[in-house]
Amino acid sequence: MVKPDVYHSLGLSDKEYQDILRILKRKPTNTELAMFSVEWSEHCGYLCSRKWLKLLPKTGKYKTLIGEDSGGIIIDDLAIIFKMESHNHPSQIEPKQGAATGVGGIIRDIFTAGARPIASLNSLRFGPLSQAYNKYLLNGVVNGIQFYGNCVGVPTVGGEIYFDESYSGNCLVNAMCIGITKKEKLIRARAYGRGNAIMYVGSSTGRDGIGGCSILASNEFKEGQDKRPTVQIGDPFTEKCLIEATLEAINTGYLVGIKDMGAAGLTCCTSEMASAGNSGMDVELGAVPRREENMEPWEIMMSESQERMLVCVKKGKEEQIKKIFLKWDLNASVVGRVTDDGLVTIRDNGKIVAKINAHALTKAPIYDMPYSKPRYLRKLNKLEASKIPDAKDHNKVLLKLLATPSIANKAWVYRQYDHMVQTNTVVLPGSDAAVLRLKGTDKGIAATTDCNSRYCFLNPYRGAQIAVAEAARNLVCSGAHPAAITDCLNFGNPKKPESFWQFKNCLEGIRDACRSFNIAVVSGNVSFYNESPKSAINPTPAIGMIGILNDINKACSQNFKHEDDAIILLGYCRQDLGATEYLKEIHHLTKGDVPQLDLKLEQAVQKTALEAIEKGLVNSAHDCSEGGLAVALAECCISNKDKMIGANINKLNYDMRLDALLFGESQSRIILSCNQDSAGKLRKIALEFKAPFYVIGKTGGRVLRILNDTEELIYLSLEDLYEKWGGSLQKKIEG
Amino acid sequence: MKFGVVVFPGSNCDQDCFYVIKDVLRKPVKYIWHKDTNLDGLDCIILPGGFSYGDYLRTGSIARFSPVMKPITEFAKNGGTVIGICNGFQILLEAGLLPGVMLRNRDLNFICRYVYIKTENNRTRFTNLYNAGQILKIPIAHNEGNYYIDPAGLKELRDNNQIVFRYCSATGEVIDQYNPNGALDNIAGIINRKGNVLGLMPHPERSAEKELGSEDGYFIFQSIIKWLNRKRTW
Numbered sequence: 001m002v003k004p005d006v007y008h009s010l011g012l013s014d015k016e017y018q019d020i021l022r023i024l025k026r027k028p029t030n031t032e033l034a035m036f037s038v039e040w041s042e043h044c045g046y047l048c049s050r051k052w053l054k055l056l057p058k059t060g061k062y063k064t065l066i067g068e069d070s071g072g073i074i075i076d077d078l079a080i081i082f083k084m085e086s087h088n089h090p091s092q093i094e095p096k097q098g099a100a101t102g103v104g105g106i107i108r109d110i111f112t113a114g115a116r117p118i119a120s121l122n123s124l125r126f127g128p129l130s131q132a133y134n135k136y137l138l139n140g141v142v143n144g145i146q147f148y149g150n151c152v153g154v155p156t157v158g159g160e161i162y163f164d165e166s167y168s169g170n171c172l173v174n175a176m177c178i179g180i181t182k183k184e185k186l187i188r189a190r191a192y193g194r195g196n197a198i199m200y201v202g203s204s205t206g207r208d209g210i211g212g213c214s215i216l217a218s219n220e221f222k223e224g225q226d227k228r229p230t231v232q233i234g235d236p237f238t239e240k241c242l243i244e245a246t247l248e249a250i251n252t253g254y255l256v257g258i259k260d261m262g263a264a265g266l267t268c269c270t271s272e273m274a275s276a277g278n279s280g281m282d283v284e285l286g287a288v289p290r291r292e293e294n295m296e297p298w299e300i301m302m303s304e305s306q307e308r309m310l311v312c313v314k315k316g317k318e319e320q321i322k323k324i325f326l327k328w329d330l331n332a333s334v335v336g337r338v339t340d341d342g343l344v345t346i347r348d349n350g351k352i353v354a355k356i357n358a359h360a361l362t363k364a365p366i367y368d369m370p371y372s373k374p375r376y377l378r379k380l381n382k383l384e385a386s387k388i389p390d391a392k393d394h395n396k397v398l399l400k401l402l403a404t405p406s407i408a409n410k411a412w413v414y415r416q417y418d419h420m421v422q423t424n425t426v427v428l429p430g431s432d433a434a435v436l437r438l439k440g441t442d443k444g445i446a447a448t449t450d451c452n453s454r455y456c457f458l459n460p461y462r463g464a465q466i467a468v469a470e471a472a473r474n475l476v477c478s479g480a481h482p483a484a485i486t487d488c489l490n491f492g493n494p495k496k497p498e499s500f501w502q503f504k505n506c507l508e509g510i511r512d513a514c515r516s517f518n519i520a521v522v523s524g525n526v527s528f529y530n531e532s533p534k535s536a537i538n539p540t541p542a543i544g545m546i547g548i549l550n551d552i553n554k555a556c557s558q559n560f561k562h563e564d565d566a567i568i569l570l571g572y573c574r575q576d577l578g579a580t581e582y583l584k585e586i587h588h589l590t591k592g593d594v595p596q597l598d599l600k601l602e603q604a605v606q607k608t609a610l611e612a613i614e615k616g617l618v619n620s621a622h623d624c625s626e627g628g629l630a631v632a633l634a635e636c637c638i639s640n641k642d643k644m645i646g647a648n649i650n651k652l653n654y655d656m657r658l659d660a661l662l663f664g665e666s667q668s669r670i671i672l673s674c675n676q677d678s679a680g681k682l683r684k685i686a687l688e689f690k691a692p693f694y695v696i697g698k699t700g701g702r703v704l705r706i707l708n709d710t711e712e713l714i715y716l717s718l719e720d721l722y723e724k725w726g727g728s729l730q731k732k733i734e735g
Numbered sequence: 736m737k738f739g740v741v742v743f744p745g746s747n748c749d750q751d752c753f754y755v756i757k758d759v760l761r762k763p764v765k766y767i768w769h770k771d772t773n774l775d776g777l778d779c780i781i782l783p784g785g786f787s788y789g790d791y792l793r794t795g796s797i798a799r800f801s802p803v804m805k806p807i808t809e810f811a812k813n814g815g816t817v818i819g820i821c822n823g824f825q826i827l828l829e830a831g832l833l834p835g836v837m838l839r840n841r842d843l844n845f846i847c848r849y850v851y852i853k854t855e856n857n858r859t860r861f862t863n864l865y866n867a868g869q870i871l872k873i874p875i876a877h878n879e880g881n882y883y884i885d886p887a888g889l890k891e892l893r894d895n896n897q898i899v900f901r902y903c904s905a906t907g908e909v910i911d912q913y914n915p916n917g918a919l920d921n922i923a924g925i926i927n928r929k930g931n932v933l934g935l936m937p938h939p940e941r942s943a944e945k946e947l948g949s950e951d952g953y954f955i956f957q958s959i960i961k962w963l964n965r966k967r968t969w
Binding site: 428 | 744745751754758784785789791844846874876878940941946948
């Protein structure tokens with residue numbers, strides 16, 4: 001009998017230990033116990049979430065591909081593979097390496113599917129920059145992303161960064177990667193065919209990252225714990241060589257399957273490849289290349305050393321494959337053979353140290369977690385607007401909002417990332433979505449990540465719907481058809497019913513929004529236990545969305561292009577003050593219900609914008625999000641620093657609170673600019689789709705001026721706007 | 736006429752350079768693996784950008800020991816056309832094919848963005864299609880682009896007209912404000928004394944197509960082709 005404190009320390013419960021005894025019909029060896037502990041960790045086994053993940057639609061208007069470790073869509077003869085994954089806890093402890101290995105891990109998930117990684121994005125959340133540790137985290141994370149991404153030669157083209165107190169003590173680092181390949185070159189993470197070789201390729205194995213997924217990722221942070229040794233160390237140079245070698249090896253046609261040794265390392269690869277292939281495998285640890293001496297079998301099986309992969313190679317082709325990896329100075333060693341007994345057999349110099357049924361090992365128990373609506377919401381959702389005074393000076397408010405780190409220009413960050421390598425980036429970072437061309441075709445893809453976690457905190461269901469709707473809106477503004485989603489679901493401790501209620505409601509929100517747009521969720525990741533000693537994070541279901549441009553030459557960006565263009569607002573301005581950035585930054589309130597979302601209206605607005613862009617009628621398009629209409633207009637004016645253009649908004653006539661008009665965050669709104677003589681054609685398109693259409697002013701001059709009826713609300717020079725928006729983040733980081 | 740693009744382990748702009756030569760300029764091009772030593776039939780060698788050997792040591796300091804560098808040095812000594820872009824420039828410095836060294840960027844951060852550079856010398860085989868003083872919009876992406884050389888070396892570069900590109904404003908002012916990385920004398924690119932080896936930090940292969948936002952870099956490659964063609968008809 002293994003003592004409870006031993007398996008407890010590995011993160012296994014009493015019941016899970018009993019399950020293990022039942023599966024094995026004997027006491028587990030140390031190695032077996034270690035293997036179960038990582039495969040059955042929440043991070044790898046999705047024990048709490050699996051039941052609910054089934055809700056997410058797997059099909060949509062584009063043909064989908066769902067693989068073991070990633071998913072994608074088919075466009076003509078191309079497969080576009082993408083996925084987003086969290087690396088939150090490692091980044092909280094060691095931000096540079098945590099973020100770096102997050103980038104490396106997700107890139108491996110893409111090229112092990114046979115696709116060349118062509119772009120990375122990342123969705124980041126930190127506590128306020130007024131706290132020194134948060135500044136350290138932001139610096140470290142950005143440093144890690146640039147260190148890894150720049151060297152590995154995959155452009156970091158987009159993403160988002162938000163700041164909120166709830167992330168103090170538990171930052172979020174969600175990394176997304178996109179890859180493309182000819183669809184016939186795709187390969188799965190499976191091992192089958194008795195006698196085929198199991199080959200270990202890539203870096204050697206050390207003690208880094210042992211227990212990363214089971215101990216670190218599947219628990220919340222408590223005071224005074226030192227978890228640094230569980231963080232892995234990244235080597236982007238080796239990864240770059242691994243990309244080239246792997247794609248070359250896949251090209252030979254001699255590979256049966258391939259899988260990245262990410263979380264849970266060799267344990268995960270051996271058991272999941274065997275299980276997915278309905279086979280078994282017999283593996284000799286003595287053949288595993290190592291960088292440390294005297295490693296125990298269980299340490300080798302749990303190590304999360306980076307830049308390693310397990311490959312199933314057709315029998316007799318081992319030498320050819322080995323040659324490719326050796327050319328790139330990478331390890332390549334046959335460590336075992338495929339069997340047909342359904343068992344994962346692990347040997348240490350001949351001696352069997354583990355023998356487990358692959359299906360049993362990979363089928364972690366499913367838990368039905370209790371959930372309940374948090375009681376605090378009733379009070380928080382109530383907003384007594386009459387008690388909140390309207391601002392006296394709206395100019396001041398706009399300048400303040402533009403300078404808040406969540407809204408301010410992120411150039412300080414994305415300029416540290418190589419976002420142009422591979423020469424596909426047509427719309428650079430800083431617009432609503434990044435746009436990449438697909439060489440050799442007229443098409444392009446757009447990509448974005450989105451999630452307003454304050455919305456998800458105050459109303460998880462609608463907040464998640466808005467995350468999907470806004471991601472789609474961002475893509476539409478760049479001229480793309482929303483096509484498919486990867487989601488990275490960041491939540492608190494799933495054992496707390498209030499946390500789990502947030503999770504369940506967010507999932508339902510994503511499901512319903514996806515159905516409305518007819519798009520699928522092709523891949524994703526769940527990260528629970530995002531809690532600091534003080535509190536859980538805001539629920540953050542980050543949505544990574546891909547869109548397709550049928551004509552890359554029609555790609556659109558957010559900044560005004562010409563003087564004297566008509567400025568058009570699609571959508572309605574309602575009195576949506578609740579949950580806004582304005583309330584939080586100016587009135588220090590996280591209160592109210594989140595803005596209404598009418599998915600029909602959303603579709604009408606998006607279809608209008610997209611059709612107008614595709615017809616070449618539109619010169620710029622930008623969605624209204626945090627900070628509302630005023631912030632969006634300011635961004636249209638100043639986001640191209642080399643060619644800033646003012647605007648005169650003189651046709652608004654609303655009977656509502658002026659702060660709500662300027663800074664309210666009503667959904668389903670897009671600001672377009674077009675040549676004056678195109679406005680009529682645009683109006684017709686809007687009429688056809690039944691989208692609200694208003695010409696609200698025109699571009700030109702060196703000032704942003706906003707009137708409501710005859711009352712001047714905003715009058716600010718472009719220089720003043722840019723000074724606040726352009727330089728604030730850097731000042732806060734370096735100051 | 737044939738181009739060769741060297742592939743060091745860790746090069747990551749090799750495929751971009753290859754693409755521009757093959758699909759944009761439509762000229763013959765092949766990859767040269769860093770262990771190959773045969774440059775037969777090649778008229779122009781491109782050392783591409785990237786992180787050769789990870790650049791965990793000083794940039795380019797390992798790549799210069801790659802087997803391919805020996806024949807490239809010979810090729811250059813015999814007047815062959817060699818262009819080093821970004822990491823390729825750094826390797827040329829380490830290999831002694833160009834004078835000077837690279838320091839880390841002044842603000843100690845990697846910088847990826849468009850800059851403007853001024854064509855200070857248009858009488859080279861790399862710049863013959865530009866006007867004197869022409870301003871180019873071209874991206875940079877590097878951590879170590881802060882060019883340095885001792886005062887005597889700088890004087891030599893100036894005296895021999897070896898400074899080909901300087902960082903400048905959109906209107907061509909060469910002043911410190913428009914120097915992205917702290918490079919001495921705003922130097923963005925230099926040639927050797929003989930004029931057959933160019934090193935530059937900006938990426939012409941990233942600005943050779945209209946849909947990417949600038950075509951200004953295209954004419955570096957086109958200048959080389961023009962020069963190679965002219966040579967052949969002599």
